[in-house]
Amino acid sequence: MSNIAIFDYGAGNLYSLKCALERNGAKHVSIIKTLKNVNRYNGLILPGVGNFDPAIRSIEPYRENFCDLIDRKIPVLGICLGMEMLFKKSEEGELEGLRIFDGNVIMLPKKKVKIPHMGWNNLDITKKESKILSGIENEAWVYFVHSYYIVPVNKDIIVAKSIYGKDIPVVIEKDNIFGTQFHPEKSGNNGEKIIKNFLNVCDNKK
Numbered sequence: 001m002s003n004i005a006i007f008d009y010g011a012g013n014l015y016s017l018k019c020a021l022e023r024n025g026a027k028h029v030s031i032i033k034t035l036k037n038v039n040r041y042n043g044l045i046l047p048g049v050g051n052f053d054p055a056i057r058s059i060e061p062y063r064e065n066f067c068d069l070i071d072r073k074i075p076v077l078g079i080c081l082g083m084e085m086l087f088k089k090s091e092e093g094e095l096e097g098l099r100i101f102d103g104n105v106i107m108l109p110k111k112k113v114k115i116p117h118m119g120w121n122n123l124d125i126t127k128k129e130s131k132i133l134s135g136i137e138n139e140a141w142v143y144f145v146h147s148y149y150i151v152p153v154n155k156d157i158i159v160a161k162s163i164y165g166k167d168i169p170v171v172i173e174k175d176n177i178f179g180t181q182f183h184p185e186k187s188g189n190n191g192e193k194i195i196k197n198f199l200n201v202c203d204n205k206k
Contacts, residue, residue, distance in 0.1 A: 001027030002202040005041040007082075008033050009058045011050030017079075020185035021045075024195045035062035038069055043202035048080025048145070048183055052105070053093035055085055063098065070100060075176040075201045077132075080146050083172065083179030092148055100177065103152040113165035116147040121182075123170065127159040132178045133171060134197050142180075142187040144170075149181060176201060 004026045006014055014031055021029045030041070038044060046059075059066065070076065078086050087097045090105035097105075108115050122139045149168040152158060160171035162181075170181040178198060184191035 002043055002199045003028045003041050004043045004045060005038060006031045006045045006047055009050040009055040014047055017047055017185045020195055024192050025199050035065040038065055042205060043075045044069060046078040046082025046085060048082055050081055051092060052090040053095045055081055056095045073176045075205055077198050078179040079183060080181055083181060084148060084150060086179060087150055090148060101152055102154060103150060105148045105150050107148055109165040116145060117164050118145050121162045121164060123160045123162060125160045130159040130173050131201055132173055132194060132197050133159060135193055136190055140190045142182040142190055144182045146181055
């Protein structure tokens, strides 16, 4: 059974995410503010709460620990901001991202759509073999709260898109690194299935 850590950037209540993980099969969920002892967990979540620069400042002292975790292929799920942090740079802030993936984070097209994007939208699943979207039907509805979106250099990591003013990548996956622009913990049955898929990856990590 999964022993999961949620990294706390110091912004917002993470209780709903913790409860969603426990409800869907996580054996133990810890909210942590340091990655020094992250080896005790078999999965890490970067939650979708907060702003880019303060979140990067919180995780920066543990950048080496985080990179080591990636190298050891411990499953990581970035949700919304947590996914955006995996890239080089964001228009929301001035600090450098974690640079796990090449690419930037830019603002949604405010001349075309209301910002923030808040509400339900459906998925265009582009890679049916995705582990994180296993069992999720194309056009499934999920819940978004965001003003920015990712622009990966390597398009192969994109496994689902959505339309909000334009096509935007909303799920990424490479090895044991996953990201969702939407919030699985707020996305009903589809979100619960995605959480279970992530926990299954954690349980089966060798």
